[in-house]
Amino acid sequence: MRTDDLIAQLSDGLEPVKSGAVARLLLGAIMLGILGSIALMLAVLGLRYDFTTAITSFGMWTKLVYAFAIAAFGFWLVERAGRPGAEMTRPLLLLALPLLAIALLSVLQMSSASQADMPGLVLGHSSRVCAPLVFLTAIPTLIATLWALKRLAPTRLTTAGAIAGLFAGGAGAFVYSFHCTEGAAPFIAIWYTLGIVVTTAAGALLGPRMLRW
Amino acid sequence: MIAQEAQYRDWMLAALMGDAGAYRMLLSGLTRHLRSYFARRLDSGAAEDAVQETLIAIHARRATYDPSLPFTAWVYGIARYKLIDEFRRAKRRPTVPLEDAGELFGHDEAQEAIARRDVTKLLDKLSPAKRALVKDIKLDGVSVAEAAQRTGLSESAVKVTVHRAIKSLGEDLKEEDLKGRGGDADR
Numbered sequence: 240m241r242t243d244d245l246i247a248q249l250s251d252g253l254e255p256v257k258s259g260a261v262a263r264l265l266l267g268a269i270m271l272g273i274l275g276s277i278a279l280m281l282a283v284l285g286l287r288y289d290f291t292t293a294i295t296s297f298g299m300w301t302k303l304v305y306a307f308a309i310a311a312f313g314f315w316l317v318e319r320a321g322r323p324g325a326e327m328t329r330p331l332l333l334l335a336l337p338l339l340a341i342a343l344l345s346v347l348q349m350s351s352a353s354q355a356d357m358p359g360l361v362l363g364h365s366s367r368v369c370a371p372l373v374f375l376t377a378i379p380t381l382i383a384t385l386w387a388l389k390r391l392a393p394t395r396l397t398t399a400g401a402i403a404g405l406f407a408g409g410a411g412a413f414v415y416s417f418h419c420t421e422g423a424a425p426f427i428a429i430w431y432t433l434g435i436v437v438t439t440a441a442g443a444l445l446g447p448r449m450l451r452w
Numbered sequence: 453m454i455a456q457e458a459q460y461r462d463w464m465l466a467a468l469m470g471d472a473g474a475y476r477m478l479l480s481g482l483t484r485h486l487r488s489y490f491a492r493r494l495d496s497g498a499a500e501d502a503v504q505e506t507l508i509a510i511h512a513r514r515a516t517y518d519p520s521l522p523f524t525a526w527v528y529g530i531a532r533y534k535l536i537d538e539f540r541r542a543k544r545r546p547t548v549p550l551e552d553a554g555e556l557f558g559h560d561e562a563q564e565a566i567a568r569r570d571v572t573k574l575l576d577k578l579s580p581a582k583r584a585l586v587k588d589i590k591l592d593g594v595s596v597a598e599a600a601q602r603t604g605l606s607e608s609a610v611k612v613t614v615h616r617a618i619k620s621l622g623e624d625l626k627e628e629d630l631k632g633r634g635g636d637a638d639r
Contacts, residue, residue, distance in 0.1 A: 249479060250472045251512045253475050256514060261516055261518075317564070322517070322526070323526045326526060392513035452509075
């Protein structure tokens, strides 16, 4: 086809674009993904047995706020990653805030703990399974995020995949918090973060395969 | 800021509201830049395919343009992505330096056609033998040794001939430039 004919064809049937189309697509897909993650957590892992008392505990809120902050900046980055030419520096820099906050809180908790309590703060009782389970919980959200991102216009696929993984990791960690009974900041800083990093890496690997358009 | 930004952005915003006329002008304008961008990076058949692929991608993904961001950067992002895609298809190593949108909008095919025409016109002033030598060595990248073999001249003779030819062309250009300015003053 001649390029001129193509231009005529494309402009002839031009439909207006509804504003907020990108946000609706992303939000819809991500909601479904998170519902999937919640269902997976409830079905496979189960809600923590002491949920009703734990929901008011400091440890629970440490996890929730930390994971939510990462997911929120992650979502911002996902939206950017789907738009060619969009700057990502600012949300990437802001991502340092939750990391710094959890590191600071860890140092505070460790400095006021006795020598004997140290291993408990760092390793808890589930350090071996924490990161893999965060990743497992994140998988439905990761798939939904990649699905939505592919329908936008990601132009750097590895980066975009990693960003989808970062967001899904944050969301997965948030959902996993409702199963896990740990609450010490050092534990969260190490093992939750590791789970998020693993999900980010999985996204980076999947990006070039799943995001081509 | 890229010179065409404001105009193209206006057309794009109108097109997003459904203005087909603005959209057509936008796509035609972009095509000139895209042709030149891909022509400098792909061979001619693949280049026109890439132009069309990019136009289709711009159309299909137009909802991802955020009006608070530069439009030219958005188009450049898509063009670069399509270039990488083309390299991947041709099994070339898909690394493309991340430049900025100026790389796309700094050129268009009209300017390049003028530049090509100017060079050809200039070369016509040389004798056919000299013209062939200058064209081979300066435009087509033939080595001096090869040119010497082809023409039967010695390598140093080839170098001297090309050097003198370029120098005389330079003087012609200078003269024309002076004449041109004189002409302006007369008017």
